[in-house]
Each structure stands twice: as C-alpha cells, then as structure tokens.
Amino acid sequence: MSAEPPLEFVDTNVLIYAYDRTAGDRHLRAKVLVAELRLILNDLALWRVHTPDASDVLAAADLHQLLFPWNPRQLQDRRC
Secondary structure: OOOOOOOOOOOHHHHHHHHOHHHOHHHHHHHHHHHHHHHHHHHHHOOOOOOOOHHHHHHHHHHHHHHOOOOHHHHHHHHO
16 A cells, blocks of 8 residues: 555635735745645646546446456355
C-alpha cells in the first residue's frame, strides 16, 4: 500500500490574505501556501487526463465478463 500525500484544503480567505499586504503575518503565511499550491497545480497540469466515454465503459464490461464469466447468483447456487 503506497502512502498517499495528505489532502490540502485552501480556504478562499487564504487567497485574499496572500494579496492583502496589510494583513501582517497572515499575508506572509498565505503567500507561502499559495506558492506551494502553485507548484502542486503546475505538476498536475502536466498530467494527461483521460475522460472515459461510453465505449470505454462497454469495453470494461466486456473485459469483466471475459475474466469473470460467472455471476454471484451462480456462486451462491453452488454453495447450497
């Protein structure tokens, strides 16, 4: 099992503080968080995104039927 990175939550206030120079320490911390977020988004932007369509779902169903030709009801009947 691979360790997944922790989830990140960005409140919209963080974005506001990142640009509000009068917010003191909150401004500085928000700038750091936004910079880290930008790095993450830049990495994610490089990913190739696959959007499955109906033919992908049908192909998966066909593959499942090929690999597992029995159904749960048949398995239940054999146990009785």
